[in-house]
Every structure is written in structure tokens, then in C-alpha cells.
Amino acid sequence: MTLTEKILARAAGKANVQAGDNVWVKADILMTHDVCGPGTIGVFQREFGRNASVWDRNKIVIIPDHYIFTADSKSNRNVDILRDFVKEQGITYFYDVIDDPNGHWVFDSARGQLKRQYGSHYAGVCHTALPQKGHTRPGEILFGTDSHTCMAGAFNEFATGIGNTDAGFVMGTGKLLLKVPETMHFRLEGRLQPGVMAKDVILHCIGEIGFDGATYRAMQFDGPGIAALSMDDRMTIANMAIEAGGKNGIFEFDAQTQASVDQRCQLNGTKASYQPVERDRDEKFVYELTVDLSTLEPIVACHPDPGQRKRAKELNDVKLDRAYIGSCTGGKTSDFLEFARIIRGRRVVIDTFGVPATPETVHDLQSSRWGAQTVWEILVDAGVQMTENASCAACLGGPTDTFGRMNTPLKCISATNRNFPGRMGHKESQVFLASPMTVAASAITGRITDPREFLSGRD
Ligand code: SF4
Secondary structure, three states: OOHHHHHHHHHHOOOOOOOOOEEEEEOOEEEEOOOOHHHHHHHHHHHHOOOOOOOOOOOEEEOOOOOOOOOOHHHHHHHHHHHHHHHHHOOOEEOOOOOOOOOOOOOOHHHOOOOOOOOOOOOOOHHHHHHHOOOOOOOOEEEEOOHHHHHHHHHOOEEEEOOHHHHHHHHHHOEEEEEOOEEEEEEEEOOOOOOOOHHHHHHHHHHHHOOOOOOOEEEEEEOHHHHHOOHHHHHHHHHHHHHHOOOEEEEOOOHHHHHHHHHHHHHHOOOOOOOOOOOOOOOOOOEEEEEEHHHOOOEEEOOOOOOOEEEHHHHOOOEOOEEEEEHHHHOOHHHHHHHHHHHOOOOOOOEEEEEOOOHHHHHHHHHOEEOOEEHHHHHHHOOOEEOOOOOOHHHHOOOOOOOOOEOOOOEEEEOOOOOOOOOOEOOOOEEEEOOHHHHHHHHHHOEOOOHHHHOOOOO
16 A cells, blocks of 8 residues: 555555545544634534534644734634634634634734734644644644645645535544545655755646646655655645645655654644554555656746746746745745845845744744844845734735735746635736745846856855
8 A cells, every 4th residue: 555545544444445445534633724714613513513512622723824914804803713613612722813812813904014913822824833833643634624734744644635514524523535546656866956945846746747637646755865855845845736636745754754743742742642654565656756856956837837847047037026935835944044045145126025934933033143143134134025924925815915915917936836827816917936045046136047046155
């Protein structure tokens, strides 16, 4: 069996499963957020009764993160709906925007977009927050009401996005009927060269198979090349499995996975036991691709879908209006550090927005010093508009007052993960997906730029 089949077999209580089987699997975690949480709660209450209890109050994780820092009253109210439900059900893991369990969330636009407006429990973007808060464990099943839930496959677990109806059912029963997906095999070899990042790996793979090339399939990443990829790198790659239509993305378990998971579970006092899955000799794949990481170059996915692969250096004549770094995919601390390595000592020439994925990243950037300045100060001095309000922000457009949203038809290079028409705001805007380093180089020149042009002489 493949890694995905092994996890599904275990969760279904079966010795074996194969692609195409329909199996009932037990969930380990159900995650939801402010956009889909109210709908999921509505389905749960409609189907199980207004007074029904959730299947397990310790296995539901609620993370408001999408439409948070907006004056839109309906968006603010969604966070209140989550809080009321959490209180009513005694749900353990709720990462509220405010500290007062009896309060109401109202974004104060008069204070501006840049200064922190959240309390001490807020966790930021759900997929980045889940591992930080100790909710991702090898061998487990994670369902989330968000398509990029597949990001947690970096931790050797089966993680997939589900709709509100399925999530309402999981909320009541802890189970879901799933068809076992076929598995595509991506064997990674070699090591990334300077200026090339994990984002380039996944954009390369999606470019090979197309934006629907993995529809309802598992994308398994393994091989000697993964040893040199950090957990953040693996998260970036697994995150974008859905951009090829994948049911899930999954990585092999190794010492890095173990160290990261153990540290986070211990830090947060979450469940520390887990059982990883390892590779079998008899895995059956429907597709195989070997990627020599050392030969990859900086890649850009052009408007209007993530499969429109070109090398960054081929696109130097594309003039840009905007650059954006943020999201679950591209707003982690490591993403901002690589971005800052290129930006340091230079000035951006186009509007450039920086949105950390989580408050932890805000803290990291404001406390890491490079010489006399913090990384945060270096970015602000270079002209990057940095907000402390970690969230999804303009990654998916959002209400018109969302930080970084494109309200007119602009061309933007972005470290996010999706570029279908209208994704970041105006439906005639264009989004070019790239690594944080390529976004940085392009922000400096105002054109799509291979970041290796800025690497010489830098550490
Ligand atoms: S940052 Fe973007 S891709 Fe990630 S969860 Fe938020 S909206 Fe979705």
C-alpha cells in the first residue's frame, strides 16, 4: 500500500485497502474557520438537532483567520457565531481573535490595517497555525473545511479539505465515507540550488501534470531529496497538491518530522502519541515523476491558473503593479527570511504588501536581528507595507477593505497559491504565483525577475 492507503486502511479498521474502495474512516481532527464554520455548525444543528453535542470536543479545532481585519459587519459576526458555539459545546481548541469569551469582535478601521488588533489566543492562518499549535500528527486523519488542508500532509498524515455538509456530519459522528484515491509518485532527488525554493518545486510539478492533473489523487513526495527540505518547505509543497486537483499531498516520515511534531505537541500540551506510516515495497502508483531538485530554476505560474508554468527569467518583460508575500503557503517565517535576504539594503519600486501567516511569524520577524535592525525593520525600510494583522488577507480577495486586495485590474506577483481570475480581488486583475525570493526580486525591479540576479555577494 502507499502512504495514503496505509493511513486510510488503519482509520477504517481494515488490513488492506486499494484505490477505488469506499471506506468509512475515523477522523482524528476536524478543523474549521470563520468562513465555513458557521455553515458547518448550521448543518450540524439541522441534522443532529439544536441540542446535540459534537462527537468529541477535544478533536474539533476552530481557527478564525479569513475575513478578520475588515469592517464588514457580517464577517465580524461570523467570529461571534464561532465563539458562541464553542462556549455552548465546551470545545477545547478555539483560537479566538479577542480574549474576552463573552465579547464581540469588531475590527476598528480607524486604527488602520498595520497595527495588531488581535488578542493573545489568536493563531492566524489555519493551515500554518495547526502544526504550530500541535494539531498535526503523523499517521492521523485531518479533515478541514478548506481546500488547502492538504498542507498538513507534510507531517505524514492524511489531510484533506471537505465541504460544510461533510464537515457537519463529521462534527456529529467523527466519521466520513471516503473513496481511496489513486496515488501519484513524486520522487525528489538532489538538492535545491541557491535562489530556488520549495515553491518552485511544486510549481514545477503542477506544470508537469496541469492544474487538474491530480484530480482526486494522492500526491506522494518521497526520495532522498526530501532530507534537505525543511518542514516549512514540505508544507509549501503539500499545500499546493490541491492546485493540481489532488485529494491530498503526503510526505515520508523522518527525524525532522518527528522533532517538529514532538516539539509542538509538547509546547502546546496536545496529544503527543502517534503512529507514522512508512513505505512498502509493493506500492502501486498511477503516475511516477522523478524530480532532480538541483536542476530546477525559479518558476512562475502565470495567470490564470497554477499550471501555467514558465521560468522566471523568460518573463522579464512582464511589467508588474504589485507584489504580495503572505498566506499559508508563502507567509511563514522562513518565507519572509528568504524574501528579506533579497530585499535587504534595496527599495521596492511597486506597491508591496507583507502579511505574516501567524502572530508567531510577526514575533519572529520583529525579534530577529540582522545587524542593527530587525528583519521587520529591514522590510519596512525597503518600502514593504507590513501588517501585524496575520491572516489570509488578500490571498482570496475578501471584502474591499482587505489589506493588499486588488480593487482595480492590476498585475501582481504573489507568494500565495492560487491565481484563478478574481482570486485576489478584481476579476480582471492578474496574479503570477512565485516563490518569496522571486516576489522580492520582482518587487525591486517592477518586472518579473529571476532572484538569482540579486544573489551574488549575498549570504
Ligand atoms: S491564506 Fe489563502 S490559501 Fe491559505 S487558507 Fe487563507 S485563503 Fe486559503
